[in-house]
Amino acid sequence: MERRRFLKKSLTLLAEAGVLGGIATAAKTARAEPKGYDPSKHRYGMGIQIDKCIGCGKCVEACKEENNVPRDVAHFRTWVERYVIEQDGGVVVERVDPGSSGSHEPISNENTVRTFFVPKLCNQCDNPPCVQVCPVGATFKTEDGVILVDADRCIGCRYCIQACPYGARYLNPLTDTADKCTFCYHRITKGLLPACVEVCPTQARIFGDIDSPASPLARFRRMNKLHVLKPSLNTEPKVQYSDLDGEVR
Amino acid sequence: VHTAAHAMLFLLPQTTGYIFPNEAEMPWSLLIVVYPYLTGLVAGAFILASLVKVFNVKELQPVYRLSLLTALAFLLIAPLPLLLHLGHPERSYEIFLTPNLTSAMAMFGFVYAWYLMVVLLLEIWFTYRRELIVWSQGERTVMKVVYRVLSLFSVDTSEESAAFDKKAIKVITIVGIPSAFLLHGYVGFIFGSVKANPWWSSVLMPIVFLFSAIVSGIALVTFLYMVLTTLRRERINMACLDKMASFLFYSVIVDFSLEFLDFIHRLYESEESIKILSELVMNRLFISLGVIQVLLGMFVPLGIMVLIRVLRLDEELRKLLYFVAVILIQLGIFATRWNVVIGGQMFSKSFRGLMEYKAEIGGMDGFLMTLVLLVLPFIVLTVLIKVLPPWDRPEGVAR
Numbered sequence: 034m035e036r037r038r039f040l041k042k043s044l045t046l047l048a049e050a051g052v053l054g055g056i057a058t059a060a061k062t063a064r065a066e067p068k069g070y071d072p073s074k075h076r077y078g079m080g081i082q083i084d085k086c087i088g089c090g091k092c093v094e095a096c097k098e099e100n101n102v103p104r105d106v107a108h109f110r111t112w113v114e115r116y117v118i119e120q121d122g123g124v125v126v127e128r129v130d131p132g133s134s135g136s137h138e139p140i141s142n143e144n145t146v147r148t149f150f151v152p153k154l155c156n157q158c159d160n161p162p163c164v165q166v167c168p169v170g171a172t173f174k175t176e177d178g179v180i181l182v183d184a185d186r187c188i189g190c191r192y193c194i195q196a197c198p199y200g201a202r203y204l205n206p207l208t209d210t211a212d213k214c215t216f217c218y219h220r221i222t223k224g225l226l227p228a229c230v231e232v233c234p235t236q237a238r239i240f241g242d243i244d245s246p247a248s249p250l251a252r253f254r255r256m257n258k259l260h261v262l263k264p265s266l267n268t269e270p271k272v273q274y275s276d277l278d279g280e281v282r
Numbered sequence: 283v284h285t286a287a288h289a290m291l292f293l294l295p296q297t298t299g300y301i302f303p304n305e306a307e308m309p310w311s312l313l314i315v316v317y318p319y320l321t322g323l324v325a326g327a328f329i330l331a332s333l334v335k336v337f338n339v340k341e342l343q344p345v346y347r348l349s350l351l352t353a354l355a356f357l358l359i360a361p362l363p364l365l366l367h368l369g370h371p372e373r374s375y376e377i378f379l380t381p382n383l384t385s386a387m388a389m390f391g392f393v394y395a396w397y398l399m400v401v402l403l404l405e406i407w408f409t410y411r412r413e414l415i416v417w418s419q420g421e422r423t424v425m426k427v428v429y430r431v432l433s434l435f436s437v438d439t440s441e442e443s444a445a446f447d448k449k450a451i452k453v454i455t456i457v458g459i460p461s462a463f464l465l466h467g468y469v470g471f472i473f474g475s476v477k478a479n480p481w482w483s484s485v486l487m488p489i490v491f492l493f494s495a496i497v498s499g500i501a502l503v504t505f506l507y508m509v510l511t512t513l514r515r516e517r518i519n520m521a522c523l524d525k526m527a528s529f530l531f532y533s534v535i536v537d538f539s540l541e542f543l544d545f546i547h548r549l550y551e552s553e554e555s556i557k558i559l560s561e562l563v564m565n566r567l568f569i570s571l572g573v574i575q576v577l578l579g580m581f582v583p584l585g586i587m588v589l590i591r592v593l594r595l596d597e598e599l600r601k602l603l604y605f606v607a608v609i610l611i612q613l614g615i616f617a618t619r620w621n622v623v624i625g626g627q628m629f630s631k632s633f634r635g636l637m638e639y640k641a642e643i644g645g646m647d648g649f650l651m652t653l654v655l656l657v658l659p660f661i662v663l664t665v666l667i668k669v670l671p672p673w674d675r676p677e678g679v680a681r
Binding site: 106107108109112114124125126127128153162164165166167168169170186187188189190191192194195196197198199200201202203204208209210266282 | 300301302303304305306307309310364367368369370371373374376377380381382384385386387388390472476477478479627630631632633634
């Protein structure tokens with residue numbers, strides 16, 4: 034951090050002198066934090082209650098609207114999966130949010146054992162492989178624990194997309210840079226909730242400060258048995274699930 | 283955006299099972315197949331050259347300089363596919379200015395610069411220094427200046443200076459071998475260290491990359507030596523050719539053993555990913571892995587070389603069979619790179635579905651661009667051979 038700040042300063046100085054105008058853009062870091070916001074006072078996380086999700090897909094719509102995510106079926110910051118576990122051991126997974134090709138008919142026959150929905154998004158790992166592999170440090174962990182991408186610095190090599198075990202990243206076709214869920218960083222630093230949490234009609238998504246003893250998230254963490262996705266990879270996700278089925282990856 | 287969305291609509295039906303939605307678009311295309319293929323050739327050609335200088339394999343002297351020039355020509359083009367594939371190639375310099383030290387990819391610039399500047403260019407300079415001085419004296423045209431500049435205005439042609447050159451070359455080669463290992467082993471590490479991807483994540487990856495690099499480098503120089511010598515209407519030095527084939531034979535065996543070990547290890551451990559990886563191999567990679575990489579790229583050439591050894595075939599037949607073998611090996615190694623890079627992106631990280639890859643014909647990362655990038659090193663090599671002939675210059679020109 035020290036080194037980058039130093040480089041940033043020296044490069045800006047040079048640019049002001051009119052020497053390195055071109056390189057100056059590289060020195061700008063996308064800081065979305067409003068004035069007076071102290072990131073050291075927060076550590077954000079999300080809780081997802083699988084049993085409360087009804088697969089309506091409002092979160093997906095809200096996310097695309099809020100964050101200008103391409104309106105096609107190949108770029109998502111969050112999406113919802115439906116699992117159908119069958120008697121014979123078969124597992125059928127589909128995306129069920131609006132615009133998906135999957136059928137939205139209720140499934141229930143003698144072969145069905147259990148069905149459930151799983152909202153997915155960036156897990157905001159505490160040990161993020163995407164940050165580790167980024168060659169230029171364009172993707173980074175903020176002090177409050179959110180993983181962000183600096184679109185002015187990203188060179189579009191896509192190594193982070195490869196490194197993410199959850200398929201949470203995509204190359205934004207509008208900017209040709211890596212993109213992903215930010216927990217709606219521009220909202221949460223103003224004290225608002227992420228768009229997906231705000232619109233969820235069943236409160237399946239719970240957002241808050243992990244360390245705060247009085248937040249809804251703290252209550253969620255107290256009242257439920259929790260699990261994370263792909264724990265064997267040691268990514269230490271800050272998105273935690275309750276009632277998570279073993280078939281979910 | 284519209285064309286991208288359209289492309290997606292075409293791509294989606296080709297997937298089977300469930301894939302994460304962001305996986306419909308393959309992040310690394312054909313160009314990223316070309317990159318490890320080219321750097322592998324560089325490392326392999328250099329290691330062939332160092333067999334002469336460090337291990338004193340006298341028979342290989344005729345291809346020593348050709349190997350060095352081949353390594354240089356391919357090294358000069360190797361970063362191009364990477365650069366062209368970036369979303370923002372104009373920002374690529376950031377890798378040098380603000381490298382993220384935990385990133386394997388960030389080391390690229392330093393490994394590359396080290397190998398180019400400290401190893402290859404230096405060794406080539408010391409190899410050619412004395413001749414450059416002699417050639418510049420024999421020339422009258424603009425080439426006189428070119429040779430003067432290339433010799434860095436060195437003028438000493440004494441025996442002591444030649445002895446120093448020789449010593450320097452030996453030292454550089456000794457540093458060069460681990461550097462060549464580093465160059466390609468590092469490329470293997472870029473893939474091998476991605477824990478999210480079970481097809482890539484393997485500690486063997488850098489070593490497999492290295493040996494396949496040695497295989498491809500020796501095969502390429504053998505091919506070039508045979509073609510160029512025939513074009514110059516000279517006799518092929520059979521002792522040299524047999525020796526190269528013998529090194530090729532052993533490296534293919536090591537390469538195959540390593541890949542087989544990797545295969546057996548995965549099958550035996552049979553982890554969570556084994557089902558989807560089996561489907562990947564049986565459905566998506568059957569031709570490129572089973573047929574091209576293993577059968578045509580390893581078994582047939584190995585069979586050919588065993589045949590040559592057992593039957594003691596005559597010179598003409600040997601040449602023909604070697605030629606066929608090195609072309610097959612080259613094809614096989616390209617398939618190897620394909621199977622790693624594209625294969626590793628053909629299954630979902632949900633382990634529940636397979637994707638498809640269809641390279642475009644045109645475009646920045648299409649088939650035509652790939653072809654251009656594969657031909658370019660040969661054009662660079664032609665220029666290098668013209669300026670720095672790797673064999674004795676024809677009569678009447680200098681000397």
